[in-house]
Amino acid sequence: MADEEYFRGISKIPYVAGAGAGNVLGFKYYNAQEVLLGKTMEDWLSFSVCYWHTFRGTGADPFGFPTLCRPWDDGKDSMETAKRRMHAAFEFFTKLGVKYYTFHDRDVAPEGSTLEESNRNLVEITDLALQLQKKTGIRVLWVTCNLFAHPRYMNGAATNPDSHVLAYAGAQVKKGLEIAKKLGAENFVFWGGREGYLTLHNTDVAAELRHMANFFKMAVAYKEKIGLKCQFLIEPKPKEPCRHQYDYDAMSVIGFLKHFGLDSHFKLNIEPNHTTLAGHSYEHDIVVASAFGMLGSVDSNTGSPDLGWDTDQFPMDIKNTTMVMKSIVEQGGLQPGGLNFDAKVRRESTDLEDLFIAHIGAMDAFARGLRNAVKIIEEGVIAQMVKERYLSFSTGIGQKVEEGTATLEELEEFTMRNGEPKITSGKQEKYESIINHYL
Numbered sequence: 001m002a003d004e005e006y007f008r009g010i011s012k013i014p015y016v017a018g019a020g021a022g023n024v025l026g027f028k029y030y031n032a033q034e035v036l037l038g039k040t041m042e043d044w045l046s047f048s049v050c051y052w053h054t055f056r057g058t059g060a061d062p063f064g065f066p067t068l069c070r071p072w073d074d075g076k077d078s079m080e081t082a083k084r085r086m087h088a089a090f091e092f093f094t095k096l097g098v099k100y101y102t103f104h105d106r107d108v109a110p111e112g113s114t115l116e117e118s119n120r121n122l123v124e125i126t127d128l129a130l131q132l133q134k135k136t137g138i139r140v141l142w143v144t145c146n147l148f149a150h151p152r153y154m155n156g157a158a159t160n161p162d163s164h165v166l167a168y169a170g171a172q173v174k175k176g177l178e179i180a181k182k183l184g185a186e187n188f189v190f191w192g193g194r195e196g197y198l199t200l201h202n203t204d205v206a207a208e209l210r211h212m213a214n215f216f217k218m219a220v221a222y223k224e225k226i227g228l229k230c231q232f233l234i235e236p237k238p239k240e241p242c243r244h245q246y247d248y249d250a251m252s253v254i255g256f257l258k259h260f261g262l263d264s265h266f267k268l269n270i271e272p273n274h275t276t277l278a279g280h281s282y283e284h285d286i287v288v289a290s291a292f293g294m295l296g297s298v299d300s301n302t303g304s305p306d307l308g309w310d311t312d313q314f315p316m317d318i319k320n321t322t323m324v325m326k327s328i329v330e331q332g333g334l335q336p337g338g339l340n341f342d343a344k345v346r347r348e349s350t351d352l353e354d355l356f357i358a359h360i361g362a363m364d365a366f367a368r369g370l371r372n373a374v375k376i377i378e379e380g381v382i383a384q385m386v387k388e389r390y391l392s393f394s395t396g397i398g399q400k401v402e403e404g405t406a407t408l409e410e411l412e413e414f415t416m417r418n419g420e421p422k423i424t425s426g427k428q429e430k431y432e433s434i435i436n437h438y439l
């Protein structure tokens, strides 16, 4: 099992700058050790492969059965299968050349019939993971607990109306934090899949939000108690599976964290497919989270906004990746976060090599985005235009507003003296043309 090769015929993916269009098993833009603005591409991008889609994805959807057959899967949710899958995963990470992976507790080890059995399975599998991490140098970008798939969580985990369910979720998170420490995870993510409501008629919103905040406070306390050094992240999503989810978008989560005094303990893991589901543009939550110093990591994927579901597609749009990388480079990088491919091949993409083609294409899309962003920032044309747009806040009455020392009386006096402000063009098309110049 340990020496079995699952991805036969594919070796370490090379950098092949200038290769032809048909070469999709090499990087044309991602050159891991190339330095841009003082950092290697590998460090700027910190790519991570997710376990759930790439190694557990079956192609099943609400309308159809599984379509994907994987050589490590025998259809059994056994420990043997879990170990085979772990070896396949590390072969994939190594050949692809990524330094990180992410997983839910229940992706890597089967859930037992009791919590004790689930914990034993998780400990045994993560012993193997630790061994493979040491052998390959590959690390955990983040761990998370699956608090949404099991029927017990159908009415929520931390926001469940039954405290017994909340207790179960807390016990699961306790073990998840211990596993994060054991594997040296750099982050721990909370995604509130069922933390929300299907109908307000049966829901005490204030109580649920208070319980969720108290649940997070317990997690912070246990993290500190066991000396776990990792960044806590919350991943916003507005809906699906719930009709409404409390972690609606970046601004909602930031407001929640600040209201309950949790903002110094958490940052955000932004997934653009969730952002577009919230009715925002692709990069909106990246920009908002970064503006508050709260952008911790990115689940790099995309959706089909015309479809309106969370389709978790591989990010292939160069304009999107450029705008995301512009925010990341402007804030000096994501560390300890990274770009995690929370993305799945389409259920019609049934070849094993499609897993490689998808990841390589998305890594190259982000590498191009990074190169474009660096040019935009180095040339500074956009930054200078934005600076000039706000110039009136650097002197006089604008400066007093900026510093928070102005009064309404002073604004009135200024206006009486200066009359009507002049009309200023927003220049949207000029900005759009300049961005296109860099793509």
Ligand SMILES: [Mn+2]
Residues within 6 Å of the ligand: 235, 271, 299, 342
């Ligand atoms: Mn995600």
